[in-house]
Structures are given as C-alpha cells and as structure tokens.
Amino acid sequence: MINPKKIFKLALISMMAVLILAGCGGEKTSGDGKGKDVLAQIKDRGKIIVGVKNDTRLFGLKNPSTGKVEGFDIDIAKALAKEILGDENKVQFKEVTSKTRMPLLQNGDIDAIIATMTITDERKKEVDFTDVYFDAGQSLLVKKGSKITGIQDLKKGTKVLAVKGSTSAINIREKAPDTTVLEFENYSEAFAALKSKQGDALTTDDAILYGMVDEDPSYELVGGTFTKEPYGIAVKKGNKKLVDELNKALKKLKDSGKYQEIHDKWIKN
Template sequence: MAKSKKFLKLAFISLLAVAMLAACGTNAEKTNGGGNEGAKNALETIKKRDKIIFGVKNDTRLFGLKNPSTGEVEGFDIDIAKALAKQILGDESKVEFKEVTSKTRIPLLQKGDIDAIIATMTITEERKKEVDFTDVYFKAGQSLLVKKDSPIKGLKDLKKGTTVLAVKGSTSSQNIREKAPEAKVLEFENYAEAFTALKSGQGDALTTDNAILYGMADEDPSYHIVGGTFTDEPYGIAVRKGEKELLDALNKALKTIKSNGEYDKIYKKWIKKDFSK
C-alpha cells in the first residue's frame, strides 16, 4: 500500500513537471509571435510569419482612424507602416494593425502582442528606458485646440479657473501641468473622448501634439489651433529593447521612402491644411 502511494506521488510530480514545461513552451511561442520556435529575434519572427504587426491608434484623425464604412484604419501612420512593410517584406499588404492607446501601447509591445508601435508616439528619454526608437518619422509640437470664439489665444491665457483637457499616458498631460500650473487638467482615455468633452463644454482647451489637433480641426472647422507650438515632439516608431535587427530594418526602410519620394507623397495626402485659421 505504501509503495502504491509512493508510485502515485511520483506519477503526479512527473505530470506536474510536464504541464509546467508545456506552459513555458506556450509562453515562448507567444513571445516569438505565435509558434515561431527558434526565431532568434523579432525581425526573424516577422520574416517567418511573413507579416509585421503594428500597434496603431484607431481614434486619431489624419494619423490612425477607423473608417466606419469599411472597418479599416486609415491615416498617415497607417500609410507609413504599409510603405515600411513593402520595403522589409516586399508587399505593403503584409501588415496587421492592432489598436493601441497612449496607455496600452508599451505594455502590448512588451507582451509581444505587436512587433512595433507607430502611433503618434513622442521620443522621450523616459520612454527610451522601456523601448528603442527609430529615427524621427514626424516632427510635431504640442499646442492648444479651442473654439474659434474662445478668448484663449495661447498658454498665457490658461490661468486659474480654466480647464485643459488631455489624454492619460501622454507627454502632453505632463507638459501642460508644467507650462500652465494654475489651470486644472482633466484627463480622458483617448482623443475621441477628450474632443467630445471639449465640444460638450467640460473644458476650455484641449492639448496634445499639433499633429493630432489637426485631425480634430479637420473634423470640426468651428475649432482651431492657437498659440503655436510650445514643445518639440518628435515621433518615432518603437520596438522592444534590444531588437537591433528590426530597428535597423525599419530605419533603412524609413530612409528609403524619404529618398524615393514615397514619404512626401503620404505627407501631402494627409497633412495639407492650415488649421490655425
């Protein structure tokens, strides 16, 4: 009887060990993009999969916005991602887009759910501790969006009693607290919510990069951008730390589309108006 119990105990331990090894294998597959065992780095995984997965915004007009009639995400970031995929994999259709927000994009990248982030993401020293960035692909700067009849013309008008709307997890939220310490800052999950709040009178101004505000002013011409830019917000494409091969491939592709005219073509397609009037 004692021998039977000992045998059962050993059998249970063996089964437990097998289960743990299987779980580790599943996690490894997920990290490598879903079953690409043996892939040494993210670029190799992408090439084996024959597809690159980008994290993109779905709520940012002109950069990444889901078209309700087609269900497709459209914008500057989307077209740049397709152009980069064409350079790396030979076909612009070899891309998959997954929705991210300012708050979720780095966690999703680190989990391995996406290969790279192209989502109006400012290159900062703080973020460089968590991700690696490509060269700058868009030069932006933080500004203010207000109703055209608003008395607010710039930062100096953001005094005590005024409310500025911003998005959680964005550099603009941090910056406005430093630049206009007397103003109240009200944060939202995404830009669509923040703009809706501005239109419903929950705030006096909305702040983020001018590139994102362009889209809001394009959507509703009764709003415009004031005060110029008061920060430098260079956008970069983010990859996981240490993924040098993928970073080099993206930089090479970015350099190519800038030199062959493809970048300028995409820029003119999406960024074409003066939204300060």
C-alpha cells in the same frame, strides 16, 4: 566510510544544477519563436504586427463605412511592410491608445508601435526608437472666439483636456501649473468633452489637433507650438536588427519621394 550527509548534499547540488541548465536550455531551444529576435519572427510569419491609433484623424482613424483604419501612420506602416517584406499587405494592425501601446509592445502582442508616439528620454529606458519619422509640436485647441489665445491664458480656474499616457498631459502640467488638467482614455473622448464644454481647451500635438479641425472647423489651434514632439517607431528594447531594418526602410521611403507623397496626402497644413 563515506559520510551519508555529504552524499545527500552532493546529490542535491547535482539535481539543482541539472534543473537550472534544463531551464536555461529550454528557453533557447523553444520552438515558439521566443528565442528569436523580433525581426526573425516577422520574416518567419511573413507579416509585421503594428500597433496603431483608431481614433486619431489624419494619422489613424477607423472608417465606419469600411471598417478599415486610415491615415498617415497606416500608410507609413504599409510602405515599410513593402520595403521589408515585399508587399504592403503583409502588415496586421492592432488598435492601441497612448495608455495601452507600451504594455502591448512589452507583452509581445505587437512588433512595433506607429502611433503618434513622441521620442523621450524616459521612454527610451523602456523601448528602442527608430529615427524620427514625423516632427510635431504640442499646441492648444479651442472653440473659435475663445478668450484663450495661448498657454499664457491657462490660469487658475481654466480646465484643459488631455489624453491618459500622453506626453501632452505631463507637459501642460509643467507649462501651466495653475490650470486643472482632465485626462481621458482617447482623443475621441477628449474632443467630445471639449465640445460639451467640460473644458476650455484641449492639448496634444498640433498634427492631431489639425485632424480635429478637419472634423469640425468651428475649432482652431491657438498660440503656436510650445514643445517639440518628434515621433518615432517604437520596438521592444534590445531589437537593434529591427530598428536598423526600419531605419533603412524609412530612408528608402524618403529618398524615393514616397514619404513626401504620403505626407502630402494627409498633412495639408
């Protein structure tokens, strides 16, 4: 006679196996595109969604008169869209900050980040980067005539302004441990705080600071650069096909002279 308990156990195991297989199969056969790599999704929808800054003069800044975002990163994204999809207009821009760009990428709200993002070993654990598309270095911005002439002047009693989620905030604490660091949501807020004398200096990449000088020439960069900040395009980890496609497109832009044309249009220092 067959033991009823054994029959029950076998039935339970069979049911669990069916549920597990159904769950696994469901993800692979989903019709919402989640089972595809990001490059395939981009080509299917016919556009790439890129996270860009809206508050960073020269790289990504919203023009109040047109409502459009303009800058080096914007033009690079358009040129990449033309190389990959055949049309520079096949790109959709979504605003990000240093704090929000990684979560938006991980959530699938954007396909790539082109937003003055420094390639670091720590970030490589979370995302994949393309080759370097811009070389920057961290520096200091001060009001002309300031007693601060370089990082050596950032001592106890001085205040330095930075942006949340940026490598700049981390670096300045290491390079000038006695100074007080105040962090803001974005560069516009940080620069406004410097203008209202909430701090003695503002720190971020020199490329971004040049944009602030372009906005208000009564400020200047001092002390040269004290870090290397190579910018890369970030994509969700594991998307090698997209990284390869972006790198191939970047190379074409550099070989054709288009990259230099975009660089010279925005970066004049």
